Amino acid sequence: MIGIGIDICEVKRFDRLKRNDLFLKRVFSEKELEFCLKRKNINQCLAARFAAKEAFLKAIGTGLVKGFRLKEIIVEKDNMGKPFINLEGETKICYEKINAKNIYLSISHENDFAVAVVIIE
Numbered sequence: 001m002i003g004i005g006i007d008i009c010e011v012k013r014f015d016r017l018k019r020n021d022l023f024l025k026r027v028f029s030e031k032e033l034e035f036c037l038k039r040k041n042i043n044q045c046l047a048a049r050f051a052a053k054e055a056f057l058k059a060i061g062t063g064l065v066k067g068f069r070l071k072e073i074i075v076e077k078d079n080m081g082k083p084f085i086n087l088e089g090e091t092k093i094c095y096e097k098i099n100a101k102n103i104y105l106s107i108s109h110e111n112d113f114a115v116a117v118v119i120i121e
Helices: 013-017 021-026 030-037 044-058 089-097
Strands: 003-010 075-076 083-087 103-110 113-120
Touching: 003 013, 003 044, 013 044, 021 030, 021 044, 021 083, 030 044, 030 075, 044 075, 044 103, 044 113, 083 089
Parallel strands: none
Antiparallel strands: 003 113, 075 083, 103 113
8 A cells, every 4th residue: 555645625715616616627627617517505515625636646646846746646436436536747747657557536525524534546
């Protein structure tokens, strides 16, 4: 195992942040924004994805240094609704250099908080 990361976000923070286009475009992929902006509770959706990105960085052990970018850590769902992380760009290249094999993601949200756990092996 390479690492475990966990993060929790306050959902109401995204009341303000969802109106900041610069923040949204810096942190989220177009695919994530398209998905979240169609949801009934946009704030929970954005908060859960932000928590997943932060949990990934904690699990990898680098933070935002060494080429990892939040926008390139993309939270998606498979056809059964299971969330997973897809990496792109420099983030994918940096990840591949550490010879990791799998990324496991669990996200949840409830009213005021969103939480994510990432395990990298």
